[in-house]
Amino acid sequence: MQPAPTPEVLISAHRCGAGDDRHGENGLQALQHSVDLGVDFVEFDVQRMLTGEFVISHDIPHEGRELLAYEDLLHALGDRIGAHIDFKFDSPDYLYDDFNLPYEIDAVRTAIEILKDPGRVLVTTNHVHSVRAVRDWADAEGLDLKVGLSLGRLTRGMAWHERLSTRYNELFPSRMIEESRANVVVVHHSLATLNVQRWARSRGLPLLVWTVDDAPHLRWWLRDGMAWLLTSNHPALALDTRDRIRRRRTSAA
Numbered sequence: 001m002q003p004a005p006t007p008e009v010l011i012s013a014h015r016c017g018a019g020d021d022r023h024g025e026n027g028l029q030a031l032q033h034s035v036d037l038g039v040d041f042v043e044f045d046v047q048r049m050l051t052g053e054f055v056i057s058h059d060i061p062h063e064g065r066e067l068l069a070y071e072d073l074l075h076a077l078g079d080r081i082g083a084h085i086d087f088k089f090d091s092p093d094y095l096y097d098d099f100n101l102p103y104e105i106d107a108v109r110t111a112i113e114i115l116k117d118p119g120r121v122l123v124t125t126n127h128v129h130s131v132r133a134v135r136d137w138a139d140a141e142g143l144d145l146k147v148g149l150s151l152g153r154l155t156r157g158m159a160w161h162e163r164l165s166t167r168y169n170e171l172f173p174s175r176m177i178e179e180s181r182a183n184v185v186v187v188h189h190s191l192a193t194l195n196v197q198r199w200a201r202s203r204g205l206p207l208l209v210w211t212v213d214d215a216p217h218l219r220w221w222l223r224d225g226m227a228w229l230l231t232s233n234h235p236a237l238a239l240d241t242r243d244r245i246r247r248r249r250t251s252a253a
Helices: 028-037 070-076 093-097 103-115 128-141 160-171 174-180 189-202 215-221 235-252
Strands: 010-013 041-048 054-056 082-087 121-125 146-151 184-188 207-210 229-232
Touching: 010 028, 010 235, 028 041, 028 070, 028 235, 041 103, 054 070, 054 103, 070 103, 082 103, 093 128, 103 121, 103 128, 121 128, 121 184, 128 146, 128 174, 146 174, 160 189, 184 189, 189 207, 215 229, 215 235, 229 235
Parallel strands: 010 041, 010 229, 041 082, 082 121, 121 146, 146 184, 184 207, 207 229
Antiparallel strands: 041 054
16 A cells, blocks of 8 residues: 655745735735735734724734734635734633633634635634633534644743743643643744654644744755644745645656
C-alpha cells in the first residue's frame, strides 16, 4: 500500500498581508491583494470598542482614529477565503461564568453568519479563558470550529522570573492547552522548532506557525506535513515557495 499523501501547509496572510507597509496592516487594500493572490486564510486583529463595536486593529483603538469595521472585512473575504480572527481583547472575568456571555462569542457568531461556514473560521488568542469559552460555545452549538491558544508572546517588560515562567509554560504547554481546550496549537516559529512541534504532533493537534517571512524559514516550514497552517506578512513569497515545493514533488513522482 502507498502511504497517504502528506497535506500541503495552508497559508494565512498575517495582518491582511501588508508586508513591510505598517500603515497598510489590517487594511482593505492589503486584504484584497491577498484574496487575489489566493491565500487560504487572511489573518486580522480584532479589538472591541467601548460602544460594543468590533474593529480591525492590533492596538487598543484611540478616539478619532479611523478603523475598518469587523463586518466590512468579513464581507470583503468573498466566498472562499477563510477568516483567521486574532482576538486582541478579552471580556470581564464575570462573563466567563457562562460561555454564552463573553464578547468573543458575539464576534465568532457574526463571522459564521457572514461566511456561512464554520470551516472558514479560525480563532486565535493568547487568553486561556477566551479559548475555552469559544470552544465550549462551539461544542454546545454542534460546530466544528478551530480555536487556538497562541504561544510565544513578547516578554519585554516582565520581571526575569515571569519571563522564565512564561517561556517554560510555552515550551511545555500541556497544562495551558488542556485548560483552554484549544484544538489548534499556535506558536511562534522559533519556539516550534524547540519542542512544541513534536508535542503537538504527539497529541494529534494541528500546528499553526507564526509569523514566517524570510525565504529560508518559508522553505523549511512549508514542506509538506511540517505544520497545518503558516502565517506570513509576505503571502506572495509564501505562495511562490509552496508552489515551488509542489512542482518539485510532482516532478519527483
